[in-house]
Amino acid sequence: MNSSLRDQLQRLVMRLSELDALLADPKVSADMKRYRQLAKEQTDAAEVVGLFLRYEKAEAARPAAESMLADPEMKDLAREELTSIDAELTELHGQLQTALLPRDPDDERNAFIEVRAGTGGEESALFAADLARMYLRFAEAQGWRTELMSESSSDLGGYKEVVIRVEGARVYERMKFESGGHRVQRVPATETQGRIHTSACTVAVMPEPDEAAEVTLNPADLRIDTFRASGAGGQHINKTDSAIRVTHLPTGLVAECQDDRSQHRNKAKALAVLQARLQDRDRNERQAKEAATRKALVGSGDRSDRIRTYNFPQGRLTDHRINLTLYRLGAVMDGDLSEVVAALQAARAQQQMAALETGR
Secondary structure, three states: OOHHHHHHHHHHHHHHHHHHHHHOOHHHHHOHHHHHHHHHHHHHHHHHHHHHHHHHHHHHHHHHHHHHHHOOOOHHHHHHHHHHHHHHHHHHHHHHHHHOOOOOOOOOOOEEEEEEEOOOHHHHHHHHHHHHHHHHHHHHHHOOEEEEEEEEEOOOOOEEEEEEEEEOOOHHHHHHHHOEEEEEEEOOOOOOOOOOEEEEEEEEEEEOOOHHHHHHOOHHHEEEEEEOOOOOOHHHOOOOOOEEEEEEOOOOEEEEEOOOOOHHHHHHHHHHHHHHHHHHHHHHHHHHHHHHHOOOOOOOOOOOOEEEEEEOOOOEEEEOOOOEEEOOHHHHHOOOOHHHHHHHHHHHHHHHHHHHHHOO
16 A cells, blocks of 8 residues: 555544544534534545554554464465455455545435537437437436426427436436537438438536525526426416526526426426536536646536547447447437446546545
8 A cells, every 4th residue: 555545544544533523522413514514424434444444454464474484384374364365455455445536525416417409400409309318218227216397399309408307316426427518420310312410419417406505596696587388289388477487697597497387396496407507617617727737537527528429320339538439329329328327437436546546
């Protein structure tokens, strides 16, 4: 174990002692919000410190086993013992590295997935609908709950923009690397001469804010408009002005919702989406500053980043951030995203581990 990793672990041991003392303080226990935060930090720290103590115990046992090698009668037993100790040290070292990787505090949150048509006109809107369907099917396979927050349909049944709320275990952690520019190469439904066209969509995956986060929005900064909902027809047509559009005046960000018949619920949904967009904007600004010093392997999620190409004639998906190429595009578009998601998470973990090893 290098000195940088050991120093981090020893600091964590001291931090755990501090947390134990803080949680025993009646003043802290009186503040439930702070108490819960510290209790979670203590639980996480205790798990890592437990691994470190096991590592140190195995490390301390090694010299005794080595000393037995000099005894001919104990040599074979000593070798077995050393092999066992070394295997345990290797396993614990890997677990400690993983446990110390920086954690995104939003990883456990639900998420909003926003898909917008880009260059390519109607074909881009149709591709946006394909992407939305892909994410809905993937969410269904994970046992996640989905809810359509807002949609703006195109003439041929695609989406100019669609926002989906996804609720479940660690949704944002698994979906956040979908943010960015998605390019499609295929023969559009509107193409009469069989030519391959290139179109693009942008995806933004935003963690759902805390339920109490809405209070951070200053009412004076908001313009709230009501309008009559439009839809595909039938039972979805709303005869009253229940659709809501919320504009954040300082930034110009807009969120709207017309999915619910209740104006009150539409307003709550639109405010939640707006809050997520504001937080996403702040996050992107922070990451842009970080990227100025060290570009992330798995990009910042900026929508200007072209992260992936879907080539339908060749049945090929290419993720440009990690040079991943899969020739199973049909399955991916049907929601089988697990291999892509796992590869992106593994690449990010490797990058973080390299930074941990060098002490950066």
